[in-house]
Amino acid sequence: MLTSENKIMIHEPDFFRECGACKRVIGYPEAIREALQLAMQNDRRVFIMGQGVDDPYGMFGATKDLHREFGRERVFDTPLSEGALTGISVGAALAGMRPVYFHNRPDFLLLAMDQLVNHAAKWSYMFGGAVHVPMVVWACIGRGWGSAAQHSQALQGLFMHIPGLKLLMPSTCHDAKGLMLAAIDDENPVLIIDHRLNFNTTGLVPSGPYTVPIGRGIVRRPGRDVTVVAVSHLVTDAFHAAQDVSSQGIEAEIIDPRTLRPLDEELILASVAKTGRLIIADCGWKTGGVTAEIGALVAEKGFAYLKAPIMRLASPDLPTPAAGNLEEAFYVGRNDIRKAMIEIVR
Amino acid sequence: MTYPKKVLHKLLFDMMLIRRVQLAIESRYMDNEMKTPVHLCIGQEAVAAGVCAHLKKNDYISSNHRGHGHYLAKGGNLKALIAELYGRETGCSKGRGGSMHLVDTGAGHYGSSSIVGGGIPIGTGIGMAIKMQRQKRVSTVFFGDGAADEGVLYESINFAVLKKLPVIFILENNQYSVCSHISARQTGNSIFHALPAKMLPSKIVDGNDALAVYDASGKAVERARTGKGPSFIECRTYRIRGHAGCASQDVSGYRTAEEISQWGKRCPITSFQKMLLKKKMITENEIHKTEKKINSRIQDAFDYARQAAPPAPETLSANLFRE
Numbered sequence: 001m002l003t004s005e006n007k008i009m010i011h012e013p014d015f016f017r018e019c020g021a022c023k024r025v026i027g028y029p030e031a032i033r034e035a036l037q038l039a040m041q042n043d044r045r046v047f048i049m050g051q052g053v054d055d056p057y058g059m060f061g062a063t064k065d066l067h068r069e070f071g072r073e074r075v076f077d078t079p080l081s082e083g084a085l086t087g088i089s090v091g092a093a094l095a096g097m098r099p100v101y102f103h104n105r106p107d108f109l110l111l112a113m114d115q116l117v118n119h120a121a122k123w124s125y126m127f128g129g130a131v132h133v134p135m136v137v138w139a140c141i142g143r144g145w146g147s148a149a150q151h152s153q154a155l156q157g158l159f160m161h162i163p164g165l166k167l168l169m170p171s172t173c174h175d176a177k178g179l180m181l182a183a184i185d186d187e188n189p190v191l192i193i194d195h196r197l198n199f200n201t202t203g204l205v206p207s208g209p210y211t212v213p214i215g216r217g218i219v220r221r222p223g224r225d226v227t228v229v230a231v232s233h234l235v236t237d238a239f240h241a242a243q244d245v246s247s248q249g250i251e252a253e254i255i256d257p258r259t260l261r262p263l264d265e266e267l268i269l270a271s272v273a274k275t276g277r278l279i280i281a282d283c284g285w286k287t288g289g290v291t292a293e294i295g296a297l298v299a300e301k302g303f304a305y306l307k308a309p310i311m312r313l314a315s316p317d318l319p320t321p322a323a324g325n326l327e328e329a330f331y332v333g334r335n336d337i338r339k340a341m342i343e344i345v346r
Numbered sequence: 347m348t349y350p351k352k353v354l355h356k357l358l359f360d361m362m363l364i365r366r367v368q369l370a371i372e373s374r375y376m377d378n379e380m381k382t383p384v385h386l387c388i389g390q391e392a393v394a395a396g397v398c399a400h401l402k403k404n405d406y407i408s409s410n411h412r413g414h415g416h417y418l419a420k421g422g423n424l425k426a427l428i429a430e431l432y433g434r435e436t437g438c439s440k441g442r443g444g445s446m447h448l449v450d451t452g453a454g455h456y457g458s459s460s461i462v463g464g465g466i467p468i469g470t471g472i473g474m475a476i477k478m479q480r481q482k483r484v485s486t487v488f489f490g491d492g493a494a495d496e497g498v499l500y501e502s503i504n505f506a507v508l509k510k511l512p513v514i515f516i517l518e519n520n521q522y523s524v525c526s527h528i529s530a531r532q533t534g535n536s537i538f539h540a541l542p543a544k545m546l547p548s549k550i551v552d553g554n555d556a557l558a559v560y561d562a563s564g565k566a567v568e569r570a571r572t573g574k575g576p577s578f579i580e581c582r583t584y585r586i587r588g589h590a591g592c593a594s595q596d597v598s599g600y601r602t603a604e605e606i607s608q609w610g611k612r613c614p615i616t617s618f619q620k621m622l623l624k625k626k627m628i629t630e631n632e633i634h635k636t637e638k639k640i641n642s643r644i645q646d647a648f649d650y651a652r653q654a655a656p657p658a659p660e661t662l663s664a665n666l667f668r669e
Contacts, residue, residue: 047478073478078505079501079504079505079508081498081501081502081504081505083467083497083498083501084466084467084470084498084501084502084504084505085467085501085505086467087464087466087467087468087470087471087498087502088467088468088470088471088474088502088505089471090467090468090471091408091456091467091468091469091470091471091472091473091474091475091485092471092472092474092475092478093471094456094457094468094471094472094475095406095456095471095472095475095476095479096475096479097474097475097478097479114461114464114498115464115467115468118459118461118464119459119461119464119468123457124665124666124667124668125442125665125666126439126442126443126447126457127438127439127440127442127443127447127449127457128437128438128439128440128441128442128443128449128664128665129440129664129665129668130438130439130440130449130450130451130457131449131451131456131457132667132668134668163666164666164667166667187667187668187669188667188668
């Protein structure tokens with residue numbers, strides 16, 4: 001399928017979704033855009049800001065032309081000043097607005113850490129619930145074309161560490177829309193970390209408003225032999241890997257946590273109780289990251305279920321290299337997951 | 347310039363209240379019952395009082411770690427403040443914040459930050475919300491000379507000027523960041539005074555002169571309230587006490603005893619009282635009565651706080667998120 005930008009789009013795999021009889025297919029960026037459009041139509045408090053949200057790229061299409069419909073007071077370009085603008089979002093939220101602040105890369109969130117971690121994440125608790133900060137921060141992990149070390153960091157492990165922030169990582173068009181609407185509805189600071197590879201997909205998306213519950217994961221494919229918890233675009237890779245090994249008699253259960261904090265612990269533990277084996281696949285670093293946290297969770301609360309050591313697939317603890325062949329060596333994907341599935345059941 | 351008696355009395359009352367509360371905290375601090383790092387603003391009372399005299403109840407302020415004065419001048423609840431210092435459930439932040447994290451939404455105070463400069467963009471964002479909501483409120487941001495070292499001040503001022511936000515930036519220059527004198531951190535006048543007045547009107551005032559602060563901030567509040575944009579006021583003052591804790595906890599060696607005593611002679615309250623007495627705007631008896639009233643309120647607040655219950659341990663995880 002081709003979009004208006006003549007980009008080749010790949011349809012999502014036919015895994016389990018929660019869209020009932022829906023047959024409507026749209027692209028991933030359009031799904032996010034639709035969520036923003038609905039939220040802004042329904043709630044005057046919602047506004048969108050960020051560098052380039054009203055430019056011709058429109059944040060990879062997610063915010064494209066929304067300023068034409070809602071005006072530049074509600075959809076506006078910002079100075080780069082990530083630190084101040086995050087604090088400005090916090091202040092606007094405290095005073096009754098619902099900011100949605102876009103960054104095209106999580107790398108730039110490091111310039112906003114003071115306001116995200118020291119302020120937004122603390123405000124409700126530190127003031128005994130007297131105040132709260134309903135804001136959404138969105139950023140999209142880059143990959144490929146030599147994006148290199150400062151334009152491709154997958155920092156979800158860092159943010160997963162912070163109490164007071166909710167952390168969402170959608171993997172399907174349906175969830176990209178439903179989680180964005182849930183994030184905007186939420187009374188707390190919510191960080192959505194998306195991935196550029198997700199933007200190359202199309203999928204089934206109902207046209208009306210709906211939310212995907214924050215804190216609830218989903219089984220994308222049932223299986224009896226091994227549980228694979230995969231994050232963001234790796235859900236698709238894990239699903240394909242599961243189809244690959246199915247002919248060898250290995251049935252993998254694919255879990256998409258969708259939200260990393262709060263994490264759907266019950267779903268993961270119930271699956272491991274059934275399969276007895278766990279592979280965790282994340283596009284971030286291994287040490288102190290998502291795979292470490294989920295691995296520790298299962299080691300702590302599901303050790304008795306395990307028939308084999310937990311396997312973790314994550315980026316090596318290195319900055320991302322630029323050269324194409326090194327990039328290829330750096331990232332984990334379908335082949336790595338397939339090999340791990342075969343190895344773990346052996 | 348003549349000032350209504352009511353305004354003069356309010357300025358004096360607020361400064362006396364702030365001073366007396368600080369002294370009361372200090373006198374009990376070594377009892378070790380207030381287990382929280384207090385940052386006293388003794389000597390700086392004119393800044394909070396002079397600015398807040400122009401603010402309405404529903405105007406907003408953003409404050410910092412040295413924030414008792416801002417909180418009280420804006421009308422924050424005294425009992426809730428003292429209870430917070432004692433770590434009580436009835437404290438303004440339910441014992442979760444302590445001295446550096448005060449809040450009173452009913453008085454337009456949405457939480458003070460102890461990350462130096464942290465409240466600046468938040469107050470700027472409140473200003474943006476006011477503008478988006480087409481309200482006539484204003485947002486006042488109190489911050490110190492330490493915060494003027496931080497890049498986020500430049501970023502916030504740039505944005506406030508760009509969007510013509512109803513924000514008043516109050517630089518409360520007490521000359522010290524912990525033990526580091528401003529001369530080790532900045533060269534002469536703050537660079538924000540160098541901006542063209544059309545972009546950002548700015549003024550340097552004697553921060554120990556309540557009327558000087560009052561006059562300058564009056565113009566700034568008026569400008570913000572009428573949609574003309576932000577202003578910047580530097581109030582030059584002095585931190586009489588050490589960075590944190592009470593007088594006996596200050597360290598020596600980073601400033602001279604003479605410097606402290608010189609500034610001590612420029613007490614904003616004593617000089618203001620003298621001036622009012624001279625101009626017959628107040629009588630000794632009235633001052634005495636005000637003092638008595640304040641002392642009794644403070645006594646009540648401490649009695650209330652000391653007998654109040656601490657938070658129940660089973661509420662440890664409460665309020666991480668708003669449901």
